[in-house]
Amino acid sequence: MWSFPLSPVEASAQAANVDALFYVLVGITVLFTGLIFFGVIFFAIRYRAGSRASRANSRSDNLPLELTWTIIPLLITAGIYVWASKLYVDMHVAPANAEEVYVVGKQWMWKIQHPRGNREINELHIPVGRPVKLIMTSQDVIHSFFIPAFRVKQDVLPGRYTTEWFTPTKIGEYHLFCAQYCGTSHASMIGKVVVMDPKDYEQWLSGALSTSSMATTGDQLFNQFGCQTCHLANNTGRGPSLVGLFGSTVHLSTGKTVLADQDYIQESILEPTAKVVAGYKPVMPNFRNQMTPDQVAQLVEYVKSLGGNAQAAQGKK
Amino acid sequence: MEAQALYNEKNYLNAGYGIRSWLLTTDHKRIAILYILSITFFFFIGGFFALMMRLELMTPDADIVSAQMYNKLFSMHGIVMVWFFLIPSIPAVLGNFLVPMMIGARDLAFPKLNLLSWYLYIFGGMFTLVAMVTGGVDTGWTFYTPYSSTYAHSNVIPVVIGIFILGFSSILTAVNFVVTIHKMRAPGLTWFRLPLFIWAQYATSVILILATPVLAITLALLGFERIFGVGIFDPALGGDPLLFQHLFWFYSHPAVYIMIVPSMGVVSELVTAFSRKRIFGYNFMAFAIMSIAAIGFLVWGHHMFVSGQSVYAGMVFSALSFVVAVPSAVKVFNWTATLYKGQISFHTPLLYAFGFVGLFTIGGLTGIILASLPVDVHLHDTYFVIAHFHYIMVGGAVMGYLGGLHFWWPKMTGRLYPEGWAKFSALVLFTGFNLTFFPQFILGYLGMPRRYHVYPPEFQVLNVLSTAGATILGIGYLIPFVYLFWSLKNGKPAGPNPWGAKGLEWQTPSPPPTDNFEATPVVNEEAYAYPVEASHG
Numbered sequence: 001m002w003s004f005p006l007s008p009v010e011a012s013a014q015a016a017n018v019d020a021l022f023y024v025l026v027g028i029t030v031l032f033t034g035l036i037f038f039g040v041i042f043f044a045i046r047y048r049a050g051s052r053a054s055r056a057n058s059r060s061d062n063l064p065l066e067l068t069w070t071i072i073p074l075l076i077t078a079g080i081y082v083w084a085s086k087l088y089v090d091m092h093v094a095p096a097n098a099e100e101v102y103v104v105g106k107q108w109m110w111k112i113q114h115p116r117g118n119r120e121i122n123e124l125h126i127p128v129g130r131p132v133k134l135i136m137t138s139q140d141v142i143h144s145f146f147i148p149a150f151r152v153k154q155d156v157l158p159g160r161y162t163t164e165w166f167t168p169t170k171i172g173e174y175h176l177f178c179a180q181y182c183g184t185s186h187a188s189m190i191g192k193v194v195v196m197d198p199k200d201y202e203q204w205l206s207g208a209l210s211t212s213s214m215a216t217t218g219d220q221l222f223n224q225f226g227c228q229t230c231h232l233a234n235n236t237g238r239g240p241s242l243v244g245l246f247g248s249t250v251h252l253s254t255g256k257t258v259l260a261d262q263d264y265i266q267e268s269i270l271e272p273t274a275k276v277v278a279g280y281k282p283v284m285p286n287f288r289n290q291m292t293p294d295q296v297a298q299l300v301e302y303v304k305s306l307g308g309n310a311q312a313a314q315g316k317k
Numbered sequence: 318m319e320a321q322a323l324y325n326e327k328n329y330l331n332a333g334y335g336i337r338s339w340l341l342t343t344d345h346k347r348i349a350i351l352y353i354l355s356i357t358f359f360f361f362i363g364g365f366f367a368l369m370m371r372l373e374l375m376t377p378d379a380d381i382v383s384a385q386m387y388n389k390l391f392s393m394h395g396i397v398m399v400w401f402f403l404i405p406s407i408p409a410v411l412g413n414f415l416v417p418m419m420i421g422a423r424d425l426a427f428p429k430l431n432l433l434s435w436y437l438y439i440f441g442g443m444f445t446l447v448a449m450v451t452g453g454v455d456t457g458w459t460f461y462t463p464y465s466s467t468y469a470h471s472n473v474i475p476v477v478i479g480i481f482i483l484g485f486s487s488i489l490t491a492v493n494f495v496v497t498i499h500k501m502r503a504p505g506l507t508w509f510r511l512p513l514f515i516w517a518q519y520a521t522s523v524i525l526i527l528a529t530p531v532l533a534i535t536l537a538l539l540g541f542e543r544i545f546g547v548g549i550f551d552p553a554l555g556g557d558p559l560l561f562q563h564l565f566w567f568y569s570h571p572a573v574y575i576m577i578v579p580s581m582g583v584v585s586e587l588v589t590a591f592s593r594k595r596i597f598g599y600n601f602m603a604f605a606i607m608s609i610a611a612i613g614f615l616v617w618g619h620h621m622f623v624s625g626q627s628v629y630a631g632m633v634f635s636a637l638s639f640v641v642a643v644p645s646a647v648k649v650f651n652w653t654a655t656l657y658k659g660q661i662s663f664h665t666p667l668l669y670a671f672g673f674v675g676l677f678t679i680g681g682l683t684g685i686i687l688a689s690l691p692v693d694v695h696l697h698d699t700y701f702v703i704a705h706f707h708y709i710m711v712g713g714a715v716m717g718y719l720g721g722l723h724f725w726w727p728k729m730t731g732r733l734y735p736e737g738w739a740k741f742s743a744l745v746l747f748t749g750f751n752l753t754f755f756p757q758f759i760l761g762y763l764g765m766p767r768r769y770h771v772y773p774p775e776f777q778v779l780n781v782l783s784t785a786g787a788t789i790l791g792i793g794y795l796i797p798f799v800y801l802f803w804s805l806k807n808g809k810p811a812g813p814n815p816w817g818a819k820g821l822e823w824q825t826p827s828p829p830p831t832d833n834f835e836a837t838p839v840v841n842e843e844a845y846a847y848p849v850e851a852s853h854g
Binding site: 005006007008014017018021022025026028029032033036037039040043044047048049050053054055057058060061062065066069070073074077078080081083084085087088089091092107140141142144146148149151152153154155157158159160162175177178179180181182183184185186187188 | 385455457459461463467468551553557558592593594596597598599601625628635639642643646647650653655656658661662663671675678679682683685686689690692694695697698699759763767769770772773849
């Protein structure tokens with residue numbers, strides 16, 4: 001506990017550029033703060049009431065002086081502005097060869113999917129030295145994908161895609177934080193970014209494929225939590241069948257209809273009585289405190305794997 | 318004996334007795350006293366929330382409060398401190414008391430409207446307080462959608478209604494000030510003879526009148542979406558979540574200036590009074606205040622550099638944010654230059670003014686750091702931002718308020734506060750403040766996000782320092798609370814002008830009579846016309 005760093009690790013190509021600007025800005029801050037502190041203290045002591053310092057030629061206006069200390073800060077800030085904006089634009093233009101990774105934020109986890117099918121939750125494995133571009137969206141509220149070691153951050157919004165890119169330069173594990181307040185467990189919406197040697201990364205990619213998919217784990221949970229006792233596949237149970245549910249239109253007991261998308265399935269696990277299917281009683285227990293978000297996601301993936309119209313489910317977004 | 322004589326004369330305090338004479342008063346000075354009591358009440362409530370947060374953050378794990386409770390604590394801390402303490406603080410207390418006195422008027426233009434403002438404040442405040450006691454709100458003071466409109470399970474609507482009501486209080490007070498400053502200045506008191514405190518109140522009032530309606534509309538839309546499911550901000554309903562942020566910050570960035578500009582006015586008065594010297598660059602100071610108020614309306618997008626707004630919008634807002642820093646810098650330079658060749662006496666209000674200048678400088682320069690786009694990408698929503706705006710709002714606004722309160726306390730009460738205790742507490746506050754918030758700059762740069770209930774263990778040392786500082790800061794606020802009350806009975810009688818300061822408010826007895834002046838004063842000199850030592854060539 002009694003040791004702590006004063007600056008964060010620089011682990012991306014951008015980090016050094018951002019830090020360079022930051023340290024210049026800190027230098028300017030220290031310089032001007034020092035100037036003001038010195039001025040105030042020096043004058044306060046020298047011109048204390050009754051001191052013998054000369055007050056001759058005291059004046060209370062001086063146009064050239066006023067213009068000087070208006071124009072100098074203006075020039076300094078103009079210089080910083082040009083430097084900063086150039087860097088900002090660069091941060092928004094990802095190279096064409098960047099490796100794309102899909103990120104979905106939801107209360108309160110990061111779901112990550114690699115193009116080759118590898119999925120991970122709250123972890124992002126990437127190779128060192130290659131640009132990576134994240135394509136991000138949210139299922140619910142606004143989140144923000146923040147990797148301090150890379151000096152990157154971008155809000156992740158529902159209903160639209162945002163991107164951020166970086167080139168990791170150091171092998172290691174780094175913090176991943178949600179930086180935009182997103183509700184009760186905001187502070188737990190954290191994870192790690194694992195930067196790997198390209199060879200290890202290849203191995204990880206192929207290794208992860210052989211482990212069981214989220215849907216398979218979800219299948220096990222489905223039995224473990226006793227879901228299968230009611231949700232019989234032939235629609236004769238106390239709960240509706242889930243076969244072909246994803247992307248279909250569900251008729252509710254209120255007379256309304258709802259699209260069985262990701263949000264709906266998730267809500268039906270966490271808050272089963274929020275939307276009750278027509279013809280069924282609100283008897284399903286609440287699983288909000290029974291399952292971790294990971295397990296819910298795995299169950300959702302399992303429900304998706306039971307068939308349905310994935311394209312229709314995306315239609316809303 | 319002397320104390321007895323003090324209150325034999327008719328003044329606004331002994332003009333009437335009993336609760337009715339206070340609750341139905343239309344005297345701007347009595348309404349100022351009503352505001353002091355009410356904002357102090359809310360200040361300690363907001364402070365209590367802050368203290369609970371700091372205690373929770375002593376350790377990386379959750380130990381005192383649940384995540385849900387922590388979220389409510391920081392939300393309610395922000396809501397109470399911004400709307401029920403900082404925004405009304407200087408305008409409603411010092412402004413109410415001093416605007417008529419400084420311009421030689423008998424009262425504000427609309428005394429009954431002034432009382433209505435206070436009732437609206439209390440009504441909105443009580444509404445919000447009940448909503449907090451009966452469950453609280455967990456959206457943050459920023460109410461970002463769609464979390465607040467769709468997902469939050471707390472008392473969003475009652476709190477929003479409370480703030481909505483409070484907004485009318487702000488608007489009415491501001492209208493009152495603008496009309497009063499335009500129409501009721503004493504003969505000879507031209508615009509460029511006004512004390513800078515009045516310029517600051519005027520600028521603040523204009524911001525309040527223009528910005529507050531936008532907040533009201535935004536909160537109303539939020540309510541419509543939450544209650545009726547009208548799609549405005551939630552994409553699931555066809556809305557746009559960034560629209561909320563644009564509307565919210567269009568009010569809330571100028572709101573930052575509502576909090577700091579009045580303090581700048583106070584500090585100008587303090588520096589000049591205790592240097593026995595006219596403020597340096599009066600015209601530049603007045604123009605700087607007005608330009609801060611004007612440009613302050615054009616920088617709201619700097620709260621949204623990582624929100625998903627376009628790169629070009631980010632660049633425009635960044636440029637304007639650098640521009641707004643310039644008049645602030647000019648003010649700091651002019652305050653410093655005012656000291657040059659002055660006759661400086663170190664009374665407590667000046668110590669607060671020095672505290673303000675130092676902390677505001679750090680707060681302002683770290684604002685420059687945050688206006689730099691790529692750096693903000695890293696620092697946005699981290700503790701660096703928390704530290705930055707507390708340097709402005711607590712280091713700046715609260716220091717200004719306390720400095721002003723000490724400076725005009727003899728005028729308001731007829732008694733002097735105990736100088737030794739006051740200096741001691743100013744020192745305690747300065748120390749406690751820096752210990753609380755300076756470590757947060759480093760925490761933010763290291764990457765600790767704000768609004769985190771639990772955090773990685775490597776951030777603990779700095780958090781412990783910050784909590785230790787908060788404890789000192791809390792004690793620093795309690796000391797003045799005690800001795801100011803004490804001074805009401807036991808303070809030395811102040812006399813009309815204990816500081817030998819210029820300004821119309823010092824030309825009338827302390828406490829002033831109900832009508833402020835026996836005869837309407839006539840002004841025939843510039844503001845702060847302190848004697849200038851003869852030139853020796």
